[in-house]
Amino acid sequence: MPFRPQIDLDRPVRDRLVLRTVPGAVDYLVEDLRALPATILRREPDRLLVEYTGALRPLAASRYFDICAVEDTDPVEGGALAALQPDGPVRFRVGTGVPDRWKVRDQLAERYGWVNDPRSWDVNVEPHGAELGALYLTQRFGELRRTPASTNPLVGAVMVRLAKIAPGQVVVDPFCGAGTLLVLAGEMAAPGRLVGADAQARWLAMAADNARRRDLAIGLVRADARALPLRRADRVVANLPFGKRVGTHRVNEELYPGALREIARVLPGGGRAVLLTDDKRLFRETVQRTPLLRVIKEVVLARGGLHPSVYVVAKRGR
Ligand SMILES: C[S@@+](CC[C@H](N)C(=O)[O-])C[C@H]1O[C@@H](n2cnc3c(N)ncnc32)[C@H](O)[C@@H]1O
CATH class of the missing domain: 3.40.50.150 (Vaccinia Virus protein VP39)
Known part of the structure; x- marks a missing residue:
């Protein structure tokens, strides 16, 4: 999955973010968020919806979420998608589970000049929102080699x-x-x-x-x-x-x-x-x-x- 994770972690943003974790680890994520400019809007067994207002760097330091998605796929001014810093236009893919997948793909390309590139992307659009490749756990902390039974x-x-x-x-x-x-x-x-x-x-x-x-x-x-x-x-x-x-x-x-x-x-x-x-x-x-x-x-x-x-x-x- 060779995406190109470039994002300005120090630019203040204001956005609704979906943070995905594992059932059982939500409490630890909530604890980390207490020290951050985040208000929890909804809590589910494996994710939180938060209103986030501030730079993303301290959020990126949390070990207790693996995916961060912007709830509203349309990039809003001052939102987290605006903090992306790709070399060229934003590249994206749309997941197979997204309703009206092809329509969404065409709208994002037409409205925002994003480029559909399923092989090398900055943003992965899924039903829960637009996942920021730069904030994947593996991008924030680096990939490790794994055995078939390695610990998540x-x-x-x-x-x-x-x-x-x-x-x-x-x-x-x-x-x-x-x-x-x-x-x-x-x-x-x-x-x-x-x-x-x-x-x-x-x-x-x-x-x-x-x-x-x-x-x-x-x-x-x-x-x-x-x-x-x-x-x-x-x-x-x-x-x-x-x-x-x-x-x-x-x-x-x-x-x-x-x-x-x-x-x-x-x-x-x-x-x-x-x-x-x-x-x-x-x-x-x-x-x-x-x-x-x-x-x-x-x-x-x-x-x-x-x-x-x-x-x-x-x-x-x-
Ligand atoms: C669930 S895996 C551990 C995964 C590890 N934490 C990681 O992230 O890769 C269990 C490990 O126990 C090892 N193992 C099985 N029986 C063992 C034994 N009797 N003594 C030492 N290691 C053993 C296996 O080779 C396997 O690597």
């Missing part, structure tokens, strides 16, 4: 927030895959050390590549999460195999107890782990059976037809 970066941002990483802490992901959660931890907090383990060398190579791209130091080791070559981790963050796309429920019955025992071993008293899974009953029962661990919070998130939960698990003691 919005979900990952919620997990890192729940981990409450203090400066200098050691953060470990024993199922790190391409390292998404460690990259987010490195960018959203100030950890002292980031360490990732995974059973598969090919995913570790991808994680190393992602760390390089983001200029982060991440220690990577090929290891089984049930036997980590580590003494201590202040925080553990991990997207566990759900037993659907990765692994099976049967495998998890053996994997979860071993992995949680290891997490209990490496965490100090008062340490916390933030773990994502869809194999919820098995997970909760296993935590109950693991000495010193307890679930202190559960957040249900949804993406791609799945409704996994993020569990915040604390280790007893100080």
Whole structure:
């Protein structure tokens, strides 16, 4: 999707914006918006409609939305579409779900001199509004390489927030895959050390590549999460195999107890782990059976037809 994201983030705008997120992450987006010139007009499970008055730069810094669309496709003076700064005319595409698609396409070209270019666009017109390519999550923070089971970066941002990483802490992901959660931890907090383990060398190579791209130091080791070559981790963050796309429920019955025992071993008293899974009953029962661990919070998130939960698990003691 080679669009050309050029926008003036410092130009004050006044517009109605649709911010898309994932069910379960809306509260975190609302929290970010409290500090911004935004009034929430409507709240839905996976999006907010806001009246925004000001420069877009602080909005662009939020990790809790992936798409920003201007509700009214017609560019108004002083609106967010007017902040676009393409080299030439604005290029756009119209999504297949838009009613009267071809009419909309012709009107935008005729009225505003926009150029229809489905292969290289600044604006993607969809039923909920005109999406600004420049404000896609991947454009704002950069693309990461992904495995087929990589963690959605919005979900990952919620997990890192729940981990409450203090400066200098050691953060470990024993199922790190391409390292998404460690990259987010490195960018959203100030950890002292980031360490990732995974059973598969090919995913570790991808994680190393992602760390390089983001200029982060991440220690990577090929290891089984049930036997980590580590003494201590202040925080553990991990997207566990759900037993659907990765692994099976049967495998998890053996994997979860071993992995949680290891997490209990490496965490100090008062340490916390933030773990994502869809194999919820098995997970909760296993935590109950693991000495010193307890679930202190559960957040249900949804993406791609799945409704996994993020569990915040604390280790007893100080
Ligand atoms: C859901 S994915 C993690 C995705 C990762 N957070 C990312 O963004 O790419 C689960 C990972 O656990 C790894 N894995 C499965 N069993 C494992 C085990 N016993 N020990 C260590 N890693 C394991 C898989 O190779 C896979 O990369």
